Amino acid sequence: MDRTENIERIFQDLRRVVHALELYSKDVNARFGLTAPQLWALWELERGGGMTLGTLARALQLHPSTVVGVLDRLVDKDLASREPDPQDRRRIRIRILPKGRALLKRAPHPAQGRLVHGLQAMSESQVTSLRRALATLVRVMEAEDLEARFFFSED
């Protein structure tokens, strides 16, 4: 198999992994009434204690405006709360509520599920080589992203 073909398949497979993750999110939603991003946000809230929207967004690696919507839905379901921060009134204090904590106990580990099962079915050395290869890939892709942003800002 030549290099081009390798790349072609990797691309297809990445797409399928993403696709499987999305389908998993739908399954979770059907069983627990909240999607994978919502579940993940809840999990970060449990881990991180009281957070602001900004810190939550950074923890999730999402744009703040995205997290607003996710949080809206968590609050609607009484799984989390939004309170004004008395110290800094630009901020809000986000907290997980008892109902959210209870849900976390019976829900799968956030956003993993099927992926974790997939990885667990692989040999230790395969998992390690996947991790190494992905890490390299991410490093190069993110470096390119910086270059691109620099390039465009120079217009």
Place this chain on the structure above:
Amino acid sequence: MDRTENIERIFQDLRRVVHALELYSKDVNARFGLTAPQLWALWELERGGGMTLGTLARALQLHPSTVVGVLDRLVDKDLASREPDPQDRRRIRIRILPKGRALLKRAPHPAQGRLVHGLQAMSESQVTSLRRALATLVRVMEAEDLEARFFFSED
């Protein structure tokens, strides 16, 4: 590094790869006026000749209802056309238009771009091991997906 940590990092890295692909889609959009899914669809239309919406959806591995919107935008831009199929009037015939063909010549290879550059910066053996690991992962995840669907349909 233990297994759990490996899995955790793989998950994070996959997320970052997906994120980089999304940002890449925005870049493409800024430069060529169409997003990565649109570009990819156009590329499939060039490859596949006259297609129906269903075959295009299968080629893109997307839900038909998703492709309706993507195609709408391509037609709006005069890059593709929608015609009724005289043989089977349930179907439509989708074709790439000259303007779409011209755009494909100067646009990057669909949906790849940054990912391809990333992979090209890696050694041959790393690319191969990544491909193998991803293929295994996909196989297991999609097998689980089938099981889940079976499980839910048995309710």
Place this chain on the structure above:
DNA sequence: TGATGAATATTGGAACACAAATGATTTGAG
């Protein structure tokens, strides 16, 4: 002090993605 600038959350707009329901058409079984 008082104005300017930075930080924070939010809104609005566009695109993508799915499932479920709909309407039109074709196919197939009796």
Place this chain on the structure above:
DNA sequence: CTCAAATCATTTGTGTTCCAATATTCATCA
């Protein structure tokens, strides 16, 4: 041949994601 079932594209509704623009609040420094 006829009517029920399957197929095909689409619409509707929900959710995720980004960016750009906005309002509010805080911090800095002249």
